Amino acid sequence: MKILEDRIRQDGTVLTGNVLKVDNFLNHQVDPQLMNELGQEFARRFQDAHITKILTVESSGIAPAVMAGLHLNVPVIFARKHKSLTLTDNLYTAKVYSYTKQVTNEISIDRRFLAADDRVLIIDDFLANGQAVQGLLDIAKTAQITVAGVGVVIEKRFQKGHQMVTDAGIQLEALASIASFEAGQVIFAQD
Amino acid sequence: MKILEDRIRQDGTVLTGNVLKVDNFLNHQVDPQLMNELGQEFARRFQDAHITKILTVESSGIAPAVMAGLHLNVPVIFARKHKSLTLTDNLYTAKVYSYTKQVTNEISIDRRFLAADDRVLIIDDFLANGQAVQGLLDIAKTAQITVAGVGVVIEKRFQKGHQMVTDAGIQLEALASIASFEAGQVIFAQD
Numbered sequence: 001m002k003i004l005e006d007r008i009r010q011d012g013t014v015l016t017g018n019v020l021k022v023d024n025f026l027n028h029q030v031d032p033q034l035m036n037e038l039g040q041e042f043a044r045r046f047q048d049a050h051i052t053k054i055l056t057v058e059s060s061g062i063a064p065a066v067m068a069g070l071h072l073n074v075p076v077i078f079a080r081k082h083k084s085l086t087l088t089d090n091l092y093t094a095k096v097y098s099y100t101k102q103v104t105n106e107i108s109i110d111r112r113f114l115a116a117d118d119r120v121l122i123i124d125d126f127l128a129n130g131q132a133v134q135g136l137l138d139i140a141k142t143a144q145i146t147v148a149g150v151g152v153v154i155e156k157r158f159q160k161g162h163q164m165v166t167d168a169g170i171q172l173e174a175l176a177s178i179a180s181f182e183a184g185q186v187i188f189a190q191d
Numbered sequence: 192m193k194i195l196e197d198r199i200r201q202d203g204t205v206l207t208g209n210v211l212k213v214d215n216f217l218n219h220q221v222d223p224q225l226m227n228e229l230g231q232e233f234a235r236r237f238q239d240a241h242i243t244k245i246l247t248v249e250s251s252g253i254a255p256a257v258m259a260g261l262h263l264n265v266p267v268i269f270a271r272k273h274k275s276l277t278l279t280d281n282l283y284t285a286k287v288y289s290y291t292k293q294v295t296n297e298i299s300i301d302r303r304f305l306a307a308d309d310r311v312l313i314i315d316d317f318l319a320n321g322q323a324v325q326g327l328l329d330i331a332k333t334a335q336i337t338v339a340g341v342g343v344v345i346e347k348r349f350q351k352g353h354q355m356v357t358d359a360g361i362q363l364e365a366l367a368s369i370a371s372f373e374a375g376q377v378i379f380a381q382d
Contacts, residue, residue: 023301029304030260069223075221110214
């Protein structure tokens, strides 16, 4: 998606350890007009997927997920992140390891919000090692619902999340796909 | 705002301790169409306030804040919540006590995103004791920026946050204002 790639080139910063900092438009300061355009693009790419709900994880996934939900006209559920949970009777839970923060969190979704006939779209800001998406896939499996797609704003294609999602046979749409970082520059995948 | 009051009557649950549970459309499952209408209403109420940026706190404030930002055409910054911070050189920080969770968190905003001529609108899902709003007011004071308004989706007018904001001489707009809970029912303020 050209406007997103342009924005990453203009405002993104490549840090050591293959980290792309985009906190001026995506995950700390947020550009609502851009989020709206991302939401429209997600809706266009998944328009035939019969999505009934969108799942994401707090906090950075919420803005693009809600805009996608606006244009697909479906509810959005953001999984809550916790250090650990004691009472889990009414919750679907999964463990998510964060490579960035080097901690394991539990994520949870209230059981009331997922029904067996749901076809969900998972939306997140980044797909790198795929831990957050894997956590939502685990919850979807437990809840016996169908994951009809995964949409991410930015994927680092060279990390294992991309392969994990496509190996699972799930439609993956990344609005910007990073092939590599070279000398502090972002190299986008060409297809 | 009638559609919001109707939705609270229809889908909200009053729990013990003056807690209103609205996790099926606002703060766990989110209704994007409703968020869009709330955003439009915030934009209408603050259209003459010369807002340059919106501030909120992760996670439940993000959806209404981003929709307000869309319609006011300004960036949204969501403050990050942390247990505690060690490196704070580049951050504005404030302490926020949560009555619901009975913990004190630190919230932070990167200094790069606030400039002295900013006129910010603070948006949040709930205004009860006003701790989150107070934290953002503290950050605004440190950053020497102007707080031109506070917009909340739901206020519990009988708790101290309402008084705190109006005593500070700040325009407060609550899209639904709860006067009291009586026998498990929500009583909305009439003005």
